[in-house]
Amino acid sequence: MFSKTKRFGESLITFEFANKKKISLPPSSQRVSKSPQKDQFSLNLQQDLQQQRESKRSNYTKQPQSPYSQRLSKSPTLKSSCKRINEEDIEAKYSTNKNRISINSVQINMNSSAISAKKEKNQTDYINYENQHIYSSGLKPNNFTSRDNSLIIKKNLEGQRNILVDQNLQEGEKKLFQEENISQNGQNYEGRNNQKQNEEKSLNRLSQNRKNETSVDNPFNKLTNDDFFQNKENIFYEQEEEGSLQQKEIQKHNKTLKKFKDLRYKQKFQRQSFLDSTQDQDQLYQTLIESLGQHDNQSSKDLKSIFEKEKLNTTKTESQNDTKQQINKAIINQQDQGEFSIINIPFKQKKDETINSKQQKNQLLQDLTICIDYQNYSKLPNDQSNIQNTYNDYQKNFQTNNEDNLTILQQKLQEQKSKIINLEELVEQKDEKIKNLEKEIFQLKTYYECKDKHQQNYLNNCLTNYLQLQADYENLKQSCDQNLNAQQAYLIQRQEQEQQLKLIQELKRQVIESEKIVEQQHEQIIQFRGNLRIFCRIKPVLDYEAEIKYREQIQSSLTIQINQRHKQVIELRQDENAKFFFDSVFDMNSTQEDVFNQTQPFIQCALNGDQIAIIAYGQTGSGKTYTMEGVYDKENVAINSQSGILPRTAAYLFKEKERVHIHRNLVFSVGVIEVYCEELRDLLQTDEKIQQKLEILQLNKRIKVVNQVFQVVKNAEELLSLIKKSSMNRITDKTAQNNRSSRSHCIYQIKIFENDQEKGGINIVDLAGSESFQATSNKRESSFINKSLTTLKRIITMLSDRQFLVQSKIPYRESKLTRLLQDSLGGNSKTLVFVTVCPLEENFVQTKESLKFISKATF
């Protein structure tokens, strides 16, 4: 930043730096000489300057060191801050441009400090400096005089004009310089011819001044008096060397003036520091009062009162400071009123003006008065000393007050420190609580994090379960729909089944009715045929009974032959008149199945509720047992081709039970009893020890055998097993016709129960052999057999004769056999008698007796 101002009737360019320092310089155009004489003069001046500089060096080396220089060298403080700048320390670069010489750069080597100047915009030469105290004068080519926050430097190289610039001067000081410069405006440079005379006059005058000034106390800290005159002496030396007395005088004045200004500046600085300190203290008090005003206790109020008192003292100090400022103003007014002589500085107004010797003399005289006026400076130190004393008094009072206040403040500070210690203990306790709370917070945070994780896992599990339940719900819904459809289909099917069941029941009813009709018809047929039926079965000739080579002879010699016209009639070859009538005749080629087919209607009558008796009668070995039981397998009792009526009856009964189980609940029980020599024997009780005596009783018109065992059988195999087992217990003997001849009557009894009520019964009777006594060795046995068979013959004969329909007259009691068969002989019972005969010629008599015995009628 720079601006143009008017000073001393010339244009000045003022530079303002960042630290608010200002430098004002005249434009170089005003310093440029345009006359050819001046250019020549400048060249000559340069040459002279060079010569003078060289001579100066030699003189300086010869001259003793000035007191000022000695002082500088003795005072390390001043030596470090103030230094005479020798010519050797200056490096300057110049440039000439037609009629002017400009400073391009100047460098002053001062330990670590440096001052440089450079040319800028071809208009202004300025010097940049920082915090340097430079007391220098008479330097060539430039004069540098500087101090803190000010710059007083500038010399036109042409020597036409010297400019003093100080932006930190007080207002009065500026006026002083203006007046100084104004006084210079009317002065002309009278030429180099008068220079030596002027220099001599100036030298005399300065010498006189030197003598006068040595007796006067120097106002500049009592140190600069000799130095000052030593400087002036040096200046004169330099002036003599340069041949420019006027300039040296100006420099001398400038030096003196600078020292005066330095002193003023120091005073100003000290005053400003004092004001700043009081201001700072006032601010401190104000801050403390404000801070204490926030505490409403007695100690704060006491402190506040103390600080307010101190503030009043400070106010007094300010008033004293105002007094001091008034004193300063009085000093300045004294200056303004002309108590100080005006320093006249020679100044060249125009380039082409000639130097008037008379004016030069006057100028020299005026310059000499400046030296005299320096005596008046002694007044300033006195006033200044008074001010300094006053200042010191105030400072002492201030320090005393400060010490008292400091003691109080230290006490308060101690109290505050104790409070601070207590507060710090509270803070530590609070910190401990905070740490505990932080731990609890951390634990709670950890707990809640774990809880959150647990809850999250729980929610995830719930979500998974929810999804699973939802899927199960969907599946159940589908299954329910399916079940509903199935239920509907089931209901439809059930309705159909109910309809079918009704239909079945209807069919059952129809079947039952038809069954009844069949039973009725069957009964009618049986009644039409008669309740007593007699079949004759002719036994074939067995292999062991005749050799194969005689078989044809045996067949031709058989005694029995069936009538060709009437198949039910048997004829004897040896007796043509003997013919025997039977209900059915089974020849030698008949099978077991053929026999049972004729027997099955009687079994059906038993299922319908009748008591039936199937009796096999014949001589030993004629095939009674074969017809009744047949031949069993060794391993099982299954039906085979040789199975007789008894196993086939068992199979038929359970087959019918299965067929009619819908409307009939049939149960069968089996008992086997043997009649031997008119004694009863239960063949199902094989243990003789527990064999109890069997007695025949008639209860409710039904024949019962007391102590006889009846065993319910669930199937045909169980029934046949019992029969097979009991038949093995039957009493047998070896006869001439049969190696294992049955010598007792065996009755196989099957009781039929329907709905727990005995409804019908079947008695299958395998009689003992009917051969004559001569054919057997046991006469007693033969007599009992004959007796029972005779009784049976009589009863059957009576049943076949319609004349003996009165049952009470039938001799059932004459034998145990007929007594046991009482319910199945006569009445509504059905009786079927098989007469088995052996056709061999050797059995002719027994065969004829058998045929006679049971034949229903003879033709």
Ligand SMILES: Nc1ncnc2c1ncn2[C@@H]1O[C@H](COP(=O)(O)OP(=O)(O)OP(=O)(O)O)[C@@H](O)[C@H]1O
């Ligand atoms: N119709 C027949 N066909 C083939 N073999 C028969 C026939 N009848 C009987 N037999 C056989 O004749 C033999 C004697 O028969 P079976 O034992 O049945 O006579 P039986 O009359 O019972 O004699 P017993 O009164 O002494 O017991 C047996 O070996 C038997 O197998």
